[in-house]
Amino acid sequence: MRGGLLVVLVLLSLIGGRLVWLQGFQADAYAAEAVEQRLSTKTLTAPRGTVSDRSGQSLALSVDARAVFGEPRIIAKATCGPDRRAKPCDPASIAAAVAPVLGLPVAEISEKLGRPGPDGACDKATPLGCTGFVYLARGLDPEISNRIRELNLVGVGTIAEPRRVHPGQDLAANVVGFTTVEGKGAAGIELQLDEVLSGTDGRTTAQVDGAGRIIPTGATQKVEPRPGRDVQLTLDRDLQWYAQKALSDTLASADAESGSATVLDVQTGEILALASVPTFNADDPGAADAALRGNRAISDVFEPGSIGKVVAAAAALESGVLTPDSVLSVPDNIQISNKRFSDSHSHPVERMTFTGVLVESSNVGTIMAAQKAGGPKLFEMLQRFGIGQRTGLGLPGESPGILRDQKVWAGTDYGTHPIGQGYSVNGVQMASVYASVANDGVRVTPTILKATTDATGTVVPAPPPPRTRVLSPEVAGQLRGMLEGVTNDGGTAVTAAIPGYRVAGKTGTAQRVVDGRYDGSYTASFVGFAPADAPRLAISVSIQAPKNGYYGGAVAGPVFRDIMSFALRSMRIPPTGAASPLLRLRG
Amino acid sequence: MSAAVDVLSPAPAPPRRRKDAAGPPRWRAPLALVPLESDSSGRAPFLAAVVSLLVGGLLGLLVLNTVLARDAFALHSLKVEDRVLTDREQGLQREVEALRSPQSLAARATQMGMISAGPPAFLRLADGTVLGTPVAGGEPIPAVPRVRKR
Numbered sequence: 001m002r003g004g005l006l007v008v009l010v011l012l013s014l015i016g017g018r019l020v021w022l023q024g025f026q027a028d029a030y031a032a033e034a035v036e037q038r039l040s041t042k043t044l045t046a047p048r049g050t051v052s053d054r055s056g057q058s059l060a061l062s063v064d065a066r067a068v069f070g071e072p073r074i075i076a077k078a079t080c081g082p083d084r085r086a087k088p089c090d091p092a093s094i095a096a097a098v099a100p101v102l103g104l105p106v107a108e109i110s111e112k113l114g115r116p117g118p119d120g121a122c123d124k125a126t127p128l129g130c131t132g133f134v135y136l137a138r139g140l141d142p143e144i145s146n147r148i149r150e151l152n153l154v155g156v157g158t159i160a161e162p163r164r165v166h167p168g169q170d171l172a173a174n175v176v177g178f179t180t181v182e183g184k185g186a187a188g189i190e191l192q193l194d195e196v197l198s199g200t201d202g203r204t205t206a207q208v209d210g211a212g213r214i215i216p217t218g219a220t221q222k223v224e225p226r227p228g229r230d231v232q233l234t235l236d237r238d239l240q241w242y243a244q245k246a247l248s249d250t251l252a253s254a255d256a257e258s259g260s261a262t263v264l265d266v267q268t269g270e271i272l273a274l275a276s277v278p279t280f281n282a283d284d285p286g287a288a289d290a291a292l293r294g295n296r297a298i299s300d301v302f303e304p305g306s307i308g309k310v311v312a313a314a315a316a317l318e319s320g321v322l323t324p325d326s327v328l329s330v331p332d333n334i335q336i337s338n339k340r341f342s343d344s345h346s347h348p349v350e351r352m353t354f355t356g357v358l359v360e361s362s363n364v365g366t367i368m369a370a371q372k373a374g375g376p377k378l379f380e381m382l383q384r385f386g387i388g389q390r391t392g393l394g395l396p397g398e399s400p401g402i403l404r405d406q407k408v409w410a411g412t413d414y415g416t417h418p419i420g421q422g423y424s425v426n427g428v429q430m431a432s433v434y435a436s437v438a439n440d441g442v443r444v445t446p447t448i449l450k451a452t453t454d455a456t457g458t459v460v461p462a463p464p465p466p467r468t469r470v471l472s473p474e475v476a477g478q479l480r481g482m483l484e485g486v487t488n489d490g491g492t493a494v495t496a497a498i499p500g501y502r503v504a505g506k507t508g509t510a511q512r513v514v515d516g517r518y519d520g521s522y523t524a525s526f527v528g529f530a531p532a533d534a535p536r537l538a539i540s541v542s543i544q545a546p547k548n549g550y551y552g553g554a555v556a557g558p559v560f561r562d563i564m565s566f567a568l569r570s571m572r573i574p575p576t577g578a579a580s581p582l583l584r585l586r587g
Numbered sequence: 588m589s590a591a592v593d594v595l596s597p598a599p600a601p602p603r604r605r606k607d608a609a610g611p612p613r614w615r616a617p618l619a620l621v622p623l624e625s626d627s628s629g630r631a632p633f634l635a636a637v638v639s640l641l642v643g644g645l646l647g648l649l650v651l652n653t654v655l656a657r658d659a660f661a662l663h664s665l666k667v668e669d670r671v672l673t674d675r676e677q678g679l680q681r682e683v684e685a686l687r688s689p690q691s692l693a694a695r696a697t698q699m700g701m702i703s704a705g706p707p708a709f710l711r712l713a714d715g716t717v718l719g720t721p722v723a724g725g726e727p728i729p730a731v732p733r734v735r736k737r
Contacts, residue, residue, distance in 0.1 A: 063677040142674040160670075167684030215659070241689035440726055498706045500719030565706040574709040574718045 038207040038218065038535075045162055046199030049062045049228035051176050051189055053237040054272075054450055057087045058167055059176050060190065060282065062183075065163035066145030067138040068102065068156065070094075070113045076127035076157035088116075094153050101147050102137045109136055113155070114297045138181050139163040165192075166282040172240050173282035174295040175233070175274050175395070175448070186285070187293055189231065189448075191396050196452055199228035211214070230453040234270035239263060243275035250559050251277055254546035257521075260297040261559065262431040263567060266529060269444030269465045271393070271428070272537070272567065274298075275459045298391065298398040301424040302523045302542060305510025306361045306492075306552065308420025310433065310479060313358050313366070313375040315381040317475045322369055324355045324478050327587030330365040337411025341419070355586055356585030359485035361492050361507065369417030378417060379406035384470045385433045385443065387425055392445040392465065401425045420510060433541035434505070434527045435478045438535030441471030480504050485583040495557035496526055498565050501575045504532035505560065507552035512545060521545040524555035530564050534578050537567050 032176045051060040072091070080089040088094040091114035092106075099106040112134045116122035121129035138161065145158040177188020185194035202225030203226065207218025247259045263273040263423040276296035280288030316322040331349045333342035343363050357365030370378050382388070402411070414421030428446055438444035445465040453459050471479070472537025483504035488498040492507045505528015511518045525542040529535045541556040541563070549555050567573075685691060705726065708719030 057687075061684070063681060064673060142678075165681055165684075167681070168688040169692065171688060238689050241693070245690075245693075407712065462715060499722055500706055500708055566703075569707040572709075574706075574707075574711075577716060577718045 009409055013303040016134060023203075028574075038209075038215065040204060040208045041203055041205045044202040044204060045183075046178070046201050046224075046225035047227045048164070048183060048199070049197040049230040049452075049528065051197070051231050053172075053233055053234065053235045053240070053356040054270075055237070056232065057237045058233070059172050059233070059237065060166050062162040062165055063165050064142070065138070066140045066142055066158050067161050068136045068138050068145060068148050068158050070109075070134050071132060071155040071157070071331045072113055072115050072122055072130040073117075073127050073132050073155075074135060075113055076122055076124055078154045084256070087184070089154055090306055094156060096402055097151055097153060098136065098148065101144060101151070102140075102417065104137060104554045105364045110314045111240050112136060122401065131235040135157050144381060160402065166464045167285055168237065168241070169281045170279045171237065171244070172233075172235055173238075173279050174276040174293070174297075175235065176282060177396075178282050178285040187397070189233065189294065190519060192394055193231055193449075197228045197231060197455055198316030199455075200226040201225070204547050206492040218568070227455045229455070231321075232453065232459075233273065234265075234268075234272065234448050234450045235470040236272045236569055236570070239563075239567055240273040240275065241465065243563050244277060244279065246559050246566075247277040247543075250543060250555065253548065254524075254543060254555050255548045256524075256543045256555070257545035258300070259543040259559075260300060260427045261541045262297050262427045263540065263563065264428075264431045264435045264446060265446070266438040266535050269432075269446050269467075270450070271446055271448045273429070273563070274448070282356050283302070294397050295395060296400075297427040298393065298395055299426065300542075300544065301399045301426050302525075302544070303513060304420035304425050304430055305508040305523065305525070306420055307430055307506045307508035307527045307540075308360065308423075308425070309358060309366045309418065310437065310483065310506055311381050311385055311387070312370040312373070312418035312439070313354070313482065314385075314471055314475060314479060315378045316354070316369040318381065318471060319373045319377045320373040322354050324353065324482050325584055326354045326465060327351050328354065328357060328365055328368055329494060330362055330368065332364060334364045334367055334415070337368065339412040339415055341415045348569070351587035353584050355485055355583050355587055356587075358482045358506075359491045359583065359585055361486075367415050367416045370414070375406055375409065375414050381470075382423070384468075385436060386429055387423060387433075391426070391432065393428065393448050393465040399426060399428060420508065424513075427540050427542050430525070430527050430542075431538050434483075434529055434540065435498075435538035436470045437476050437483070438504075439476075440473045440531040441469055441476035443468050443470045480532055480535070481504070481581060481583070483528065484580055484583065487528070488583070490585065491555040492551075493526055493528075493553040493560075495553055496528060496560045496564075498530065498561055498568070500570065501530050502532035502578070503530045503561075503564070503579050504528055506534075507557060508542075509550060509552045520552040524550050524552045526552050526556035530568065530576050531573070532580075533578055536571070536573050537564065539567070 010548060014435070024164045024199050048062040050058050052058050075091060075094060078089045088097050091110045093104045094113055095110035099109045111372070114122060115131040115134055117129050118129045122131070148156065163182060164183070166173065166176070175188055177190040178186055179190050180186050181388065183198070185191040185197065186349065190197065202223040204220065204222045206220040207215045209215055243261045243263060247261055250256065251259055259277050261275040262271065264270070265272055274297050276294070278292055280292040285293060329349055330352045332347045333340055341363050352360070352362065352365055354369060357369065382403055388401055390398055390400045403423045406432055412512070413422050432443065432446050444467050447462065447465040449462040451461045472507045483506055484502055485491050485492050486506055487503045488494070496505055497503055505526055508523070508525035508527070512521045512523050523542055523544055524546050525540065527540040529538040539560055541559045543555050543559070546555045702725040703726045705722035706719065708717060708721040710717055
């Protein structure tokens, strides 16, 4: 009887002692651990703004996706039952269960799940030496993450996170760019306007039970996320698609290296399409070569060649030394400093009108005209047209090209610059030159941002682009007339003509400078606008290194015609109905 | 109790008795404890009230907690449902966006045997003028017939 009592007493004091130990000495630690277990702080990711075209069709938008993560520290602590296959408990067996669902190699997952932490050890004895959290896969569809959840594995979980999707895949991919898996802008508009598009994350702190349900009486804190603003571009999604398609088709048929096209609204400076091929799928930028992800229309610079002759013509007309009908005696070659410049074909001395010089793209005639205008005037005109300067688009990766100061020009530079050599441009700059001619001599800085919209739906239009007068309206009108001859019979680009419309433009066939020297390949280009007598759109097309034909008129002209026809049709721009004036080409 | 003590205690003679001290002692009725009226019938409602208050309070707490917990459960399951519906909505939205992208529209149109139109022509209703040169879709674009050279 007494022995029993003693046993009870001992037991009671043991329990009492343990109680005192737990409640008295370790209370704080346990309480803290309990709170930590219950408290769950979740980041409320601010939704990233949508990038859309001018009519509001999405080019890039964020949707909810899932990420699957592993917790090596928890896995190291897990104890294995008798049957490892029934209840995976170590990195290898868990990886074997997860990998088929994620479609990833088992070894990769296994390595991640057994990953040591910074102190280098990860085993059952020192689970704290293991990495706490590691992503196994991101940007998953909810079904996949649901299947992972159903596996109910130790140390494997899923979380929601946004993913950027591009309904058009490669549509305007080189303009819109892409984001990193963390949702930060990495290229194109996504990078340029990252601050506008990304909002500010919020968070909730709440006490939750084991199943993650919020305990109603627990304290809850919530900071609402501030969503990013939507960005509306000036691009027209359909036109953009067509420009990319027309370019890709030509790339294939002409066996060319790359190409770009720019469509500009001449009155507003808005870029309606900015195509660069070959391109990439913006939904999977990692799979594409870095070279494909840039924007060739602004990053590829090339010597303009004959399309640059319009600047020399403008200089001659603007300084008043020539009119379109002035007659020049044009031989088939001319010596400038220590270099002989010749026309594309030999001919006797011809009496050509200035219009004829431009229409037939005579190098010698153009150089003679530039000589009459003088070097300073030519340089001034190149600068006024924005050559050698950034376009003002602000897109990342733009190269302004090279235009050397006239003060350092060597003798031959006075022969090269009039015919579009010795300096370099990008496609948008060239489109802008012709758009300025089309727009009565007023250069409107090209723009690609139409508006931004905040979370409350307030639309903030982009500021109107700056306008500068480059040419007098009279000279612009004269140039339009001269350029119209190019697409007419006798010009170099009848392939660019559109039945029923008056089209003005200029072909260019320039040798390419690759790694500092001419490598024998060509840039075939065409820049022009329509309708020539009431211009609305300017388009520049350049095709790099075509092997199946290389003349601008043959390779780039048809691309111009197709894109322009599509644009005129979709924008319902009628021809004026007026007939082209007769042009005098010979004196 | 104190009343009973008072009755039992030999109270000091009131002053009035002192005047009659010479008289023969009056017969005193034997004193006895007045039985307390047992009031069990009066206490029962009180007890019942207390118990019912306790039970009611407990039940109230229980109901309140249950309701709160049920709301938490409801909130949780609604959130899960919201999640599922959001997933579905976004899935459908993506599908729609993909279907109405220019390239899939073009592919569908080609499948249906449609072809791209050539350069546009317009009919001006005011005077019946045809602006542009109508070209049948799919036909090669005719070379420009104009000769503007002199």
